[in-house]
Amino acid sequence: MTATDEPEMGPILASIGRLADFKSLDEAELPLLASELREFLIGAVARTGGHIGPNLGVVELTMAIHRVFDSPHDQVVFDTGHQSYVHKILTGRAGRFSGLRRRGGLTGYPNRAESPHDLVENSHASTALSYADGLAKANALSGSDRHVVAVVGDGALTGGMCWEALNNIAARDDLRLVIVVNDNGRSYAPTVGGIAKRLAGLRLSPGYEPALEKIKHTVEGIPVVGHAAYSALHAAKTGVKDALAPQGMFSDLGIKYVGPIDGHDYDEVAEALDQAKRFGGPVIIHALTEKGRGWAPAREDEAEQMHSPSSAFDPITGQPVAAKKRRWTAVFSEELITHAETRPDLVAITAAMPGPTGVDKLMKRHPDRVFDVGIAEQHAVTSAAGLAMNGLHPVVAVYSTFMNRAFDQTVLDVSMHRLPVTFVLDRAGITGPDGPSHFGIWDTSIFRVVPGMRIAAPRDEATLREEFAEALAIDDGPTMLRFPTGAIPAGNLEPVDTREGLDLLVEPEGDELLIVACGALAATAVQAAARLADEGVAATVVDPRWICPVPDALVKLAGQYRLVATVEDGVRAGGFGDALAQALRDAGTEVPLVDFAVARDWHPHGARPELLADLGLTPEAIAERLGAEAERRR
Structure with a gap:
């Protein structure tokens, strides 16, 4: 099979059009179905990219859950729903996998609009047990006989919310709640910390x-x-x-514990689930699984076990079918190493994603200067504050969407103490196939209100290198860099002039229109200006480089034009456009402003260019609207 073939279904899998079909299968057919599921998953995900490693590891586990429990009457919640592909197949969606993670197609996470079997769409880690606690308590209050099943990975157990939830769950003995710990020793990368050691102790004593x-x-x-x-x-x-292992961390909580069990032995898993179902109170089932089970490329990928290839790959070798392009993350990774070589005070922190955020290269070179704290963004930020208090300059590398979790720590633990911590936000803006829970569209709106925070938005490789160096040179408060996912522009967008820290990218004669371009949309703004020029509208394009606080030089420049527009890939409410409008008002400058940004709404998954087009963030849409505005004001 090649990556362009339609994924084939085995005869048993092809007979499953709904969950009832699966539940009616004879027990003797299940081992063959497990093999068919793995073959189908590899073929389907090879076409689109997606979370192949986690799903190959939960085949038997998911089968057993849906045989023992009665979804959707019994409520199944997946923590970090990237492990829900098998669940989707068994609930009748195998025929839609050719459009996985594509616009209008099947989402890569549970989705309530797709099926009544999908309950929780939020795909940030460590939340499932809190959902389950509330669901189970509501069931108990209403006298319902339904069960709640929460599937949580060992990596998610490094997040504090899991333990806050367990603390509450342990106080009740009337909750029909089954917690399945899917323990494969990994999140993206190997699970780290004391939790990992305790789980390893249970597995490997x-x-x-x-x-x-x-x-x-x-x-x-x-x-x-x-x-x-x-x-x-x-x-x-x-x-x-x-x-x-006399101090078993689960049983010490007072919650019934079963395990460890072989998560790939269907009979053993089903028997454990049945026992837990009949117990009548909270039960933890500790299932040992292998990420990427049954696929050689996953076993050979020591870093992530093929956690989530971002694009199509060869189903035999696991190698991408398209040539790899230079990515934003790679440039940051190189700069981090470069500065670390000359600055012994530089350290890095990641929250369970050293590879995806680019700190893995520094980790290999200086393992004592990189701290993987697990899925614990709040702890990462306050730990960074402690590092900075003792004379180091921490770089906290995290996805933009996950940084939302650590707002309080950024405000009170870093900013209030005026500490030099640099936050590097990967996957900022519309990220595309992973959908709304992973879009990094809120960071500018959220973090520009933090006192003393300085935010930079590089537009290309050169400005990423320059602005990261500028951030590291600041020693009296926090700094933040934001950049998108995917390939970095092949060439740098050189300014025609630099004025008081501002890069003028297009500077025609006249004072008709100023377009302020933020970060990666600078090229879009330049293209829009070219279209406007063809229509007789002279548009200056400026990149402020640092978008928070709004540069005084930009406010001064904007006051010289009859119309100002901002272009950004963050949410419009509270974004850079709002910030500039406020700065203009504060300066007593009366100039109309048009802001192009992401609407405050939930946007579907799809390719980034498709979604930007839907949002009017293309050269064509920007030029059309600004041309009409300019004409109206003449």
């Missing part, structure tokens, strides 16, 4: 597996069958676990 195997053979000789045999085996396993 010397003598655990040999002792368990011995008990298993003993139990097989006992003249009991069915649930009784399972209960006897589980009791023996619990004794061995307690002896070898």
Whole structure:
């Protein structure tokens, strides 16, 4: 099969048009179905890119959940819903996978509009147990007999919300709540920290597996069958676990614990789920799985086990079918290393994503100067504050959408203390296929209100290098760089003039129109100006480089024009356009302003160019609107 072929379905998978079809299958057909599911997943995701590694690891687990429980009556919640592809297939959506993560097609995460079996669309990690706590409590209050099943990865357990939820869940014994810990030892990268060590202790304690195997053979000789045999085996396993890992972190909470179990042994998983279902209170099932199960390229990818190829790939080799392009992240990664070599005070922090944020290269070169804190953005920021207090300059590299979580820590722990922490926000703006939970459109609006915060928006490789160096030189407060995902422009957009820190990209004669272009949309603004020139409208284009606070020089410049426009890929409400309008009012400058930005709404998934076109952020749309405005004001 090539990446351009339609993914084929095996005969059993082809017979599943809805969840009831799967639940009616004979038990003997399930092992073959598991193989068909993996083959289908590889073929389908190879066409579009997507989260292949996590889903190959939850095939049997998801099958067992949907055989034991009755969705949507029983409510299934996936933490970081990228592990929901098998769930989508079993609930009747296999025929839509050719459009996975494409405009108008199947989303890469659970989506309530797609199916009544999808409950939670928010795909930020460590939230599922809090959802489940509320769902289960509501069921208890209403007297409902429905169960809640929360599937959470070991990586998500590094997030504080999981433990806040467990603290509350443990206080109740009447919640019909089953927590499945999908433990593959990884999030994007290997799970880190004390939680990881404890889980590894449960998996890998010397003598655990040999002792368990011995008990298993003993139990097989006992003249009991069915649930009784399972209960006897589980009791023996619990004794061995307690002896070898006496401070089991789950059972210490007071929540019933089952495991560890083999998450790829369907019978064992189903039996554990059935036991938990009949227990009547909160139960944690600890299932050991292998990310990328059954696919050689995932096993050979030591860094991420093919967590989420961003585009089409060869289903045999796992290699991308299109030539790789130079990316924004790669440029930042190079600059981070360059500055680290001359600045021993420079350290980096990442929240479970060293590879995707570009700090992995520095981690290999200086492992003692990079801190992966797990899925814990709030902790990352306050830890950075502590590092800065003791004379270091931390660089916190995180996706823009995940930075939203750490607003309080940025304001009170970093800004209030005027600490030199540099935040580097990858995936800023409309990111595309991953959909609204991953769009980085809020950062400018949220963080420009932080006292002392300076925000830069580089437009190309040269300005990314320059503005990162400028950020690192600031020692009296926080700085932030934001840039989009994907390929960085092949060439640099050179200014025709530089004035008081502003880059003039287009400077015709006249004072008719000033277009202020933010970051990666600078090229779009320049193209719009060219179209306007063809229509007889003289448009100056300026890149302020630093968009927060609004440069005084920009306010002065804007006052010299009859019409001003701003172009940005962040949300319009509270964005750069709002900031400039406020600065003009404060200066007593009366000049009309048109702001092009992302509407405050939930926008669908799709390719970034498609979504920017929908939002009117193209040269054509900008030129058309500004041409009409200029004509009206003549």
